[in-house]
Structures are given as C-alpha cells and as structure tokens.
Amino acid sequence: MTKKLWEASGDIKLKSNLFKYEKFLSNNYNYKISKKYSKLLKWTLKNPRKFWSSIWDFANVKGYKKLRFNFSGNIFKHKFLINSKLNFAENLLSKKDDTKALTFISENGFKEYRSWRNLNMNTYKVFNFFQSIGVKKNDRVAAYLPNIIESVESFLATSAIGAIWSSCSPDFGTHGVIERFSQIKPKILIIADRYYYNGKEINIINRLPIILKKIKSIKKVLIINYPGQSYLKFKKIKKHQIFFWKNIKNYKAKVINFKKFDFEHDLAILYSSGTTGKPKCICHRAGGVLLQHLKEHQLHCEINPKDNIFYFTTCGWMMWNWLISSLASKASIVLFDGFPMYRKKDLLFEIIEKEKITLFGVSAKYIDTLKKLNFSTKVKFKLKNLKTICSTGSPLSEDGFDYVYKNIKKNVHLASISGGTDIVSCFVLGNIYNPVVRGEIQNNGLGMDVDIFNEKGKSILNKKGELVCKNSFPSMPKKFWNDEKNLKYKKAYFNRYRNVWHHGDYAEKKKTGSYIIYGRSDATLNPGGVRLGTSEIYSVVERFKEIKEAIVVGQNWDNDVRIILFVVLNEPFTLDKILIEKLRKLIKKDASPRHVPSKILSVSDIPRTKNGKIVELAVKSIIDGDNVKNIQALANPEVLKEFKNLEELKI
Numbered sequence: 001m002t003k004k005l006w007e008a009s010g011d012i013k014l015k016s017n018l019f020k021y022e023k024f025l026s027n028n029y030n031y032k033i034s035k036k037y038s039k040l041l042k043w044t045l046k047n048p049r050k051f052w053s054s055i056w057d058f059a060n061v062k063g064y065k066k067l068r069f070n071f072s073g074n075i076f077k078h079k080f081l082i083n084s085k086l087n088f089a090e091n092l093l094s095k096k097d098d099t100k101a102l103t104f105i106s107e108n109g110f111k112e113y114r115s116w117r118n119l120n121m122n123t124y125k126v127f128n129f130f131q132s133i134g135v136k137k138n139d140r141v142a143a144y145l146p147n148i149i150e151s152v153e154s155f156l157a158t159s160a161i162g163a164i165w166s167s168c169s170p171d172f173g174t175h176g177v178i179e180r181f182s183q184i185k186p187k188i189l190i191i192a193d194r195y196y197y198n199g200k201e202i203n204i205i206n207r208l209p210i211i212l213k214k215i216k217s218i219k220k221v222l223i224i225n226y227p228g229q230s231y232l233k234f235k236k237i238k239k240h241q242i243f244f245w246k247n248i249k250n251y252k253a254k255v256i257n258f259k260k261f262d263f264e265h266d267l268a269i270l271y272s273s274g275t276t277g278k279p280k281c282i283c284h285r286a287g288g289v290l291l292q293h294l295k296e297h298q299l300h301c302e303i304n305p306k307d308n309i310f311y312f313t314t315c316g317w318m319m320w321n322w323l324i325s326s327l328a329s330k331a332s333i334v335l336f337d338g339f340p341m342y343r344k345k346d347l348l349f350e351i352i353e354k355e356k357i358t359l360f361g362v363s364a365k366y367i368d369t370l371k372k373l374n375f376s377t378k379v380k381f382k383l384k385n386l387k388t389i390c391s392t393g394s395p396l397s398e399d400g401f402d403y404v405y406k407n408i409k410k411n412v413h414l415a416s417i418s419g420g421t422d423i424v425s426c427f428v429l430g431n432i433y434n435p436v437v438r439g440e441i442q443n444n445g446l447g448m449d450v451d452i453f454n455e456k457g458k459s460i461l462n463k464k465g466e467l468v469c470k471n472s473f474p475s476m477p478k479k480f481w482n483d484e485k486n487l488k489y490k491k492a493y494f495n496r497y498r499n500v501w502h503h504g505d506y507a508e509k510k511k512t513g514s515y516i517i518y519g520r521s522d523a524t525l526n527p528g529g530v531r532l533g534t535s536e537i538y539s540v541v542e543r544f545k546e547i548k549e550a551i552v553v554g555q556n557w558d559n560d561v562r563i564i565l566f567v568v569l570n571e572p573f574t575l576d577k578i579l580i581e582k583l584r585k586l587i588k589k590d591a592s593p594r595h596v597p598s599k600i601l602s603v604s605d606i607p608r609t610k611n612g613k614i615v616e617l618a619v620k621s622i623i624d625g626d627n628v629k630n631i632q633a634l635a636n637p638e639v640l641k642e643f644k645n646l647e648e649l650k651i
Contacts (some may be wrong), residue, residue, distance in 0.1 A: 107338025137162035263287030288474030311361035
C-alpha cells in the first residue's frame with residue numbers, strides 16, 4: 001500500500017522553477033500550462049528538439065546555439081544542437097560578485113571560502129599557469145585529489161582551456177590510479193600531498209614515484225598542499241617538471257577570453273566502478289553534461305541562485321561532477337572532505353545548520369546508518385533552510401523514507417535519485433509537482449523515455465524488470481576512450497535490446513509514473529528460474545538490531561541458484577540458531593518463501609567500492625570459484641578472503 005509522505009503546497013508549486021518553465025514554454029512554444037508533471041514529461045518526449053533547445057534558453061546558457069539535430073539511425077549516434085558552441089567553464093563562472101561561491105570544510109573543522117570574484121580570479125591564474133606549461137585543447141589532465149576548493153579551480157581551468165579532466169579520489173591506491181589514468185595518457189598530474197579520514201593523516205605524495213614510473217605520458221606534476229597545512233616533505237623526482245600550487249598565486253589573474261568549443265567537445269573522462277575487467281573510461285561531452293545538469297538542478301531539484309548545495313561525495317564519484325555543475329545555476333557549493341561522523345554523529349547536520357544548506361545530498365547507506373544509531377535532529381537542529389534531501393548510491397528503503405520524515409525534517413522534499421557514471425546524471429529523480437510516496441522515486445527525468453522491460457523486451461507495469469531508456473539524450477557517453485569502433489560502448493548498453501539503452505538496473509514502474517529501484521540486475525537472484533531482487537531481503541534484514549550490515553548473493557548450486565545471506569553482526573550478538581530462524585521467518589513473511597536464504601553466514605566485513613556501494617558480484621565470483629578481475633575497484637579487497645572456500649557453502 002502506497003503512503004504519501006509529503007507534498008509541496010500550492011504556493012510553493014506556483015513559485016517553483018518547474019512552473020516558471022511551464023510559463024516559459026507557454027510563451028515560446030504554444031504549450032498549455034498544466035501544473036502536472038506527467039503532461040510536461042509527455043511534451044518533452046514528443047518534442048525533443050524543442051525541449052533541449054528550450055533548456056538552453058531557459059537556463060541562459062552562454063554560447064552560440066544552432067537548431068540542428070540528427071536523430072536518425074542508432075541511438076548512440078544521435079546528435080544534439082549540432083555546431084552549437086560553448087565553454088563549459090564560462091557557464092559555471094558567469095557570476096562575479098563578492099558573495100560566497102565555494103566553502104570548504106574538513107572533518108577537523110578547518111574552513112575556507114571563495115567568493116565568486118575570487119573563484120574567477122583563481123581560475124584565471126590556474127588557466128594561465130596551464131597555458132604557460134603547454135597544456136592545450138584535448139590534452140588529458142589527471143587529478144588525484146580530495147574534495148577541496150583547489151580541485152574545483154583546477155577542473156574549471158582545465159575545461160576553460162579545452163583540455164579533458166579526469167579524477168580519482170585519494171582513497172584509490174596506486175594500482176587503481178595507474179589502471180585508470182594509464183588508459184588515457186595524461187600530460188599532467190595534479191596531486192595532493194595528503195588527506196585526512198577519521199582523524200588519520202594519509203600520505204599521498206609518497207605514491208608519486210610509483211605512479212610516474214608506470215604512466216610514462218605524465219611529464220609535469222602539480223602538487224597541492226592540503227588546506228590549512230604546510231607541504232609534506234617528499235623525495236625529489238627526476239626527469240619530471242614539478243610545480244607547487246603556492247606558486248600559482250604569483251601568476252597574474254589575466255582575464256580569460258573564453259574560447260567556444262563544439263557542443264560535442266570532450267569535457268571529462270569518468271570511470272566505471274565494475275568488478276570485472278579494467279575500468280571503462282567513459283568520455284562525456286561538454287554541451288550534453290551542461291544541459292542535463294541544468295535541467296536536473298533547476299527543474300528537478302529547484303536550485304536557485306541563493307541556494308547552498310551540499311553533496312557528500314569524493315572527486316572519484318559522478319556526483320562530484322553533478323555538484324560542481326550547480327555553479328552554472330549560480331548556487332553556492334559546500335565541499336566536505338573526511339569522515340562524515342568524525343568525533344560526532346551529527347557533524348554533517350552542524351554544517352547544514354551553520355552553512356544554511358538548502359539541498360543536502362547523501363547516500364542511502366548514510367541515512368540507514370543514522371537510522372540504526374536512532375539519531376534525530378529535532379532537539380539540536382532546526383534546519384529551517386533545508387528544502388531538499390537527495391539520496392543516491394543505492395535504493396533507499398521504505399523504512400529510510402519513514403526515518404527521514406520522522407527524525408530529520410517533516411517538511412522537506414525527499415528525492416531518491418538514480419542514474420550513474422555512464423550518463424553522469426539521473427534516469428529517475430524527483431520533482432516539486434508530485435507527492436513523495438514511501439519507497440518510490442517520483443518520476444523519470446524530463447526528456448528521458450525511461451521504461452521497464454521484461455526478458456522479451458516488452459514494456460511492463462507494476463512488475464519487476466530491466467530499466468531501459470528508449471530515446472537518446474545529450475548526456476549519453478560520447479564514447480569510451482580507446483574504443484574507436486564503439487564496440488565496448490555498444491556491448492555495455494545496446495546488446496540486450498535493439499536500439500534501446502539497457503542500464504543494468506532491476507526496477508519497477510508504477511501506474512503513477514513513479515519507480516522503485518531494486519539494485520543491479522546483474523546481481524539479481526534467480527532461484528528456480530524466478531528472478532528476485534535483493535532489496536526485499538535487505539529491507540527485512542536492516543530491521544534487526546543484531547545486524548550491522550548484510551550482503552545477499554546467488555550461488556551456483558546443483559544446476560540452479562541458491563540464496564546466500566552474509567551478515568556483519570553488532571556487538572555483542574552472535575549468529576545463533578534463534579537469530580537465523582527469526583531472519584528466515586520474517587523474510588518468508590515480508591518478502592516471499594522464494595526469498596528465504598539457503599545459507600546465512602557471519603562475516604566481519606563486506607566488500608564495497610570506493611563510492612561505498614556493496615559489491616555483490618565480487619562475493620558471488622568468489623563463492624563460485626571465479627576470480628575478481630578488477631579488484632582495485634574495491635575499497636577493502638582484503639575482506640574477500642573471508643568468503644573463499646567456505647566449508648558451509650560446499651554442502
């Protein structure tokens with residue numbers, strides 16, 4: 001039974017960007033204002049040329065627009081606004097006054113700001129520095145950096161010059177960094193000397209000699225000291241030009257004459273976080289990313305120039321790119337680096353309160369952690385500026401929805417969102433017109449013909465199936481790096497269904513147009529030939545106070561698949577027969593008999609990616625006797641040893 005948890009008032013809807021956009025369409029495209037998301041969505045799908053052109057105009061994109069499209073043939077070959085010109089950085093730096101643009105806060109409380117004027121001036125300096133050392137259009141700039149202001153300034157200078165940005169967060173080890181950056185052959189590496197996590201200082205600069213030895217294309221290195229700290233000492237590096245961020249301050253802030261590049265121009269290379277094979281190097285176009293992010297920020301997240309945006313992310317996750325693009329809507333950004341519960345579980349909420357955050361973005365795992373801690377903001381925080389909470393990274397459970405409205409804030413737009421690195425944006429997300437329903441994502445994005453297919457490629461409703469997109473959109477990958485014939489690209493998204501994007505998510509579409517994401521379809525369970533998502537099991541397990549975390553996988557067994565549940569226990573509990581029986585009974589009751597695990601085993605930890613996603617496929621590979629090829633995608637690969645050759649799984 002669906003339960004409505006929140007709905008915007010009529011006044012809020014009339015003051016919304018979404019309503020302003022409807023009025024814009026009414027004035028320019030003979031569109032009839034409806035104040036109904038479903039009708040607006042239908043119009044955007046029916047009129048893709050008008051829609052994407054209107055986003056450019058509504059958001060006041062700086063550049064030269066040409067109304068030319070090519071929607072013939074295969075979806076991955078479709079082109080938007082052909083021969084249009086823009087500079088991505090110019091659109092993020094259009095504001096130049098003394099109000100706050102960026103705030104950096106470390107876990108230990110160190111804080112610094114950049115005004116819009118200073119952000120522009122510093123970006124000019126980095127741009128001029130890049131030019132002086134020979135960085136030019138299409139060069140790759142690799143960044144191995146924490147989530148600090150200097151990372152943003154480096155990214156803006158890179159895109160301003162027409163070079164291609166690619167970043168890894170510092171929690172990646174040297175092998176993971178080498179595996180990614182070596183594929184794209186960067187000219188320059190930007191690296192921090194260290195970072196901090198949960199009170200521990202982690203030296204990064206000592207990794208530099210190994211990286212330079214393995215990636216021969218890097219000839220120049222720019223070293224940044226962690227904010228508030230002096231430079232760490234390191235051994236001299238021969239045969240490479242070494243530069244220091246502190247010296248960039250001496251460069252003249254010569255105003256950039258922003259060169260306009262093609263809409264299709266390469267903006268950034270992001271990496272998949274899969275666990276098989278080398279990471280895919282996904283190249284995104286500047287124009288497509290800008291339009292998609294402007295649409296999502298302004299029309300789905302209601303971001304305005306006076307807003308303050310916070311998203312808990314690292315520079316290695318696509319949400320960092322999404323966050324930085326908020327500058328194009330003239331909003332202010334708060335960057336946090338470190339452990340979100342360092343010394344206190346309400347650390348992030350202190351930031352929300354003090355920095356007057358209007359949009360707070362976190363992972364579903366973070367919300368679940370707060371729920372298990374029985375944390376509530378009601379006594380200490382008012383959060384009066386907070387309008388929107390976004391949850392992503394994994395499906396937000398029904399209990400997670402309940403928890404937010406009961407313990408965080410009652411009057412807030414909770415938008416569960418889902419997309420991925422592949423599109424550096426969302427397939428499904430929120431809007432201000434529709435109510436928030438328990439456990440459901442409100443809608444597919446404007447201009448995105450998202451659907452759910454069964455095995456035969458037929459559209460299904462109120463049933464679980466494969467999430468697909470039946471039309472093209474501008475933030476589709478331009479290409480995979482080193483994939484000249486698009487063979488890897490096609491295999492990744494277009495092998496399953498003809499001329500339809502297959503994303504690999506197991507999901508359900510409701511009659512209302514809302515969605516439920518159940519997890520990755522390649523991690524779904526298939527006992528007895530019946531496909532089951534894992535989220536139903538997780539939603540039951542997370543109610544047990546005895547259990548800290550869990551992971552569910554299918555084990556190939558006796559020409560079939562059996563369900564294995566691994567649990568990490570809270571102290572002082574043990575996995576005894578009583579607890580096992582309680583788990584099985586409740587899973588049978590609240591999910592189905594088919595969902596009941598054949599085996600329930602205790603482990604000390606669960607493997608996850610650097611972005612915090614649990615890696616079901618890695619565990620499945622181990623227990624099936626297969627190798628985990630891309631082990632560097634894991635934040636804690638050592639835990640896989642616990643899952644290998646388990647006697648309990650041999651019977």
